[in-house]
Amino acid sequence: MNKDIIFRFDFVFSYWIFVWYLLYEFKYIKYSPKLALIIGLSINLFVILIMVYYNNSLHNILLFFIVQIFLKIIPLWRLRNNSIYDFNSLIILYIIYIIWLFINNTNNYTLYIIQLEYIKKNKEIGPITHFINNLNKYERM
Secondary structure (H helix, E strand, O other), X not given: OOHHHHHOHHHOHHHHHHHHHHHHHOOOOOOXXXXXXXXXXXXXXXXXXXXXXXXXXXXXXXXXXXXHHHHHHHHHHHOOOOOOOOHHHHHHHHHHHHHHHHHOOOOHHHXXXXXXXXXXXXXXXXXXXXXXXXXXXXXXX
């Protein structure tokens, strides 16, 4: 099992939701991602609690939280006056995501197990946090 799969942007549903938000924000689609953002933020707050439980470094927790500010909190703040909760679009997007994972020989369960392993080992758990933590490696190239 390739553990680096959790660093692929296309394997993280939060990024799919963020793209949905951008498409909505720039009026390319009319289906609001507000419900998806609320659910995603709730799940990620739970992930932060798990990180605290496993004594992750303050650096990893803050970095993860900062990423959530940009991916979920700011978009939710921008949609604060939007009363539309588009459940059907969320389900359709999630089904497409599951199919995408299947095509790429992985699944949600595998991704969650790897993410939990990384949390237990005090490692970063997402593509953006991984990129930020390794910026000095990329600068040397």
